[in-house]
Amino acid sequence: MTIPPAQDRLHAQLAFAMEIDKLRRVVRRNTLMDGSRRENDAEHSWYVGMLAMVLAEHAPPGTDIGKVVAMLLVHDIVEIDAGDTFIYDTPAVEVQLDVERKAADRIFGLLPDDQAGRLRALWDEFEERRTPEAKFAKALDRIAPIMANHHNEGGTWSLYKVTAEQVLEKVKIIEEGSPTLGEYATELIALSVSRGHLARA
Amino acid sequence: MTIPPAQDRLHAQLAFAMEIDKLRRVVRRNTLMDGSRRENDAEHSWYVGMLAMVLAEHAPPGTDIGKVVAMLLVHDIVEIDAGDTFIYDTPAVEVQLDVERKAADRIFGLLPDDQAGRLRALWDEFEERRTPEAKFAKALDRIAPIMANHHNEGGTWSLYKVTAEQVLEKVKIIEEGSPTLGEYATELIALSVSRGHLARA
Numbered sequence: 498m499t500i501p502p503a504q505d506r507l508h509a510q511l512a513f514a515m516e517i518d519k520l521r522r523v524v525r526r527n528t529l530m531d532g533s534r535r536e537n538d539a540e541h542s543w544y545v546g547m548l549a550m551v552l553a554e555h556a557p558p559g560t561d562i563g564k565v566v567a568m569l570l571v572h573d574i575v576e577i578d579a580g581d582t583f584i585y586d587t588p589a590v591e592v593q594l595d596v597e598r599k600a601a602d603r604i605f606g607l608l609p610d611d612q613a614g615r616l617r618a619l620w621d622e623f624e625e626r627r628t629p630e631a632k633f634a635k636a637l638d639r640i641a642p643i644m645a646n647h648h649n650e651g652g653t654w655s656l657y658k659v660t661a662e663q664v665l666e667k668v669k670i671i672e673e674g675s676p677t678l679g680e681y682a683t684e685l686i687a688l689s690v691s692r693g694h695l696a697r698a
Numbered sequence: 699m700t701i702p703p704a705q706d707r708l709h710a711q712l713a714f715a716m717e718i719d720k721l722r723r724v725v726r727r728n729t730l731m732d733g734s735r736r737e738n739d740a741e742h743s744w745y746v747g748m749l750a751m752v753l754a755e756h757a758p759p760g761t762d763i764g765k766v767v768a769m770l771l772v773h774d775i776v777e778i779d780a781g782d783t784f785i786y787d788t789p790a791v792e793v794q795l796d797v798e799r800k801a802a803d804r805i806f807g808l809l810p811d812d813q814a815g816r817l818r819a820l821w822d823e824f825e826e827r828r829t830p831e832a833k834f835a836k837a838l839d840r841i842a843p844i845m846a847n848h849h850n851e852g853g854t855w856s857l858y859k860v861t862a863e864q865v866l867e868k869v870k871i872i873e874e875g876s877p878t879l880g881e882y883a884t885e886l887i888a889l890s891v892s893r894g895h896l897a898r899a
């Protein structure tokens with residue numbers, strides 16, 4: 498590995514910058530909080546990054562929030578190649594990881610090696626969900642659609658016939674990242690069920 | 699000032715989270731890099747946050763990049779109330795700051811006092827453009843539309859009849875944050891002029 502001169506580094510960084518602009522055109526199943534349209538991956542990444550800053554105190558003490566923010570800004574970039582997978586579509590979720598790894602190789606690989614390695618490591622850490630930072634980041638990624646569906650009388654839950662039991666399964670991931678947020682998500686789900694916006698199996 | 703119990707803090711944070719979702723519906727003059735549509739403030743904030751991470755080495759040594767990222771995620775939130783102002787619309791830019799200050803009071807004020815103060819200070823720092831972090835953040839906020847217009851055969855420059863002299867005036871702000879990026883922006887502008895995509899006055 499050679500370290501390219503400054504000008505080459507800048508050009509590689511700009512090539513990456515042009516490429517990741519495409520994340521704005523990856524549309525997710527989930528909607529804005531007001532249900533007015535489906536969200537794209539770029540604005541979703543901003544939103545969960547902001548949640549990390551604002552909900553930081555509900556992460557375990559010692560969690561590096563700057564790292565959580567960086568992880569969340571990067572976490573969906575692989576979807577430029579791999580597309581969005583609906584988390585309740587289990588067969589799709591299983592093949593997805595391989596496609597996403599190839600996407601990570603290609604897209605982070607546009608950067609100078611040292612930076613490619615750092616962003617790839619951040620994405621791997623997020624996916625492995627072993628560190629407090631990755632667990633908290635994943636919790637935020639999971640709670641945002643629950644908030645939106647709760648505020649939209651069921652939203653994508655109704656649309657795709659997702660049950661309360663399936664949503665509660667995802668709440669375990671939120672609890673692992675933040676017990677307080679896990680509790681809050683459980684309350685939202687119970688409320689949605691009691692209002693008839695989320696069906697039991 | 700009293701410190702509210704944990705549950706009240708969470709509810710205030712969630713009220714803020716619901717409110718800032720509206721940033722996704724604030725549409726800017728600028729477009730995506732491919733020119734396919736105008737961009738919204740939320741995805742723009744993600745994009746410049748990513749630029750900060752990737753172009754970090756072009757900031758002056760010692761610049762706190764975590765702070766730059768946080769600043770960029772927050773920098774346009776006031777536009778939920780104040781709307782986007784086109785930077786070449788000088789009279790609008792002048793009245794804008796007062797409207798934005800009121801917006802900052804209202805929106806950051808939804809958070810618990812300590813957090814409201816911290817985010818407000820971050821936004822003030824960005825607007826004052828005195829620290830290396832604020833100067834670098836502002837440089838990235840300014841260079842992104844230049845990149846997009848350059849890639850779109852003039853984009854909003856042609857549309858709104860902006861001249862090369864007006865764009866070069868904004869490049870001074872980029873140079874102040876990062877000499878390397880200032881030089882790059884100057885090159886893009888010269889190229890756009892030579893291709894007939896940006897008119898001289």
Ligand SMILES: [Ca+2]
Pocket residue numbers: 774782783
């Ligand atoms: Ca702005």
